[in-house]
Amino acid sequence: MHELSLAVQLVQIADEAARAADAKRVTAVVVKIGALSGVAEDALRFAFDVAVADTLLAQARLEIHPVSVKVVCPRCGIVELPSLQRFCCPQCDTSTADVRTGREIELESIEVE
Numbered sequence: 001m002h003e004l005s006l007a008v009q010l011v012q013i014a015d016e017a018a019r020a021a022d023a024k025r026v027t028a029v030v031v032k033i034g035a036l037s038g039v040a041e042d043a044l045r046f047a048f049d050v051a052v053a054d055t056l057l058a059q060a061r062l063e064i065h066p067v068s069v070k071v072v073c074p075r076c077g078i079v080e081l082p083s084l085q086r087f088c089c090p091q092c093d094t095s096t097a098d099v100r101t102g103r104e105i106e107l108e109s110i111e112v113e
């Protein structure tokens, strides 16, 4: 459970960016969350609501863009994992742990007024 510290960090970055841009308030925050990041969406939403108090983000909408897990199969190239239970290529069943996407926790963009 690191969602609260994550939310505080996201809010801080967005708040600073909004102030630097002379914005009155932040209306939306878009974050990319990978399926392997360990972040629970519900917990992040709850933590975000707590973290935005007394910041320019007080009324901001949190938009979460989930990122699926893509791995490199030595035969097929980059493939998307259909399940996190098995790290095997869905096309040829070769096992692989060469993860290319799915670990990200990123602030993608903010909308300000």
Ligand SMILES: [Zn+2]
Pocket: 073, 074, 075, 076, 077, 089, 090, 091, 092, 093, 094
């Ligand atoms: Zn394959």
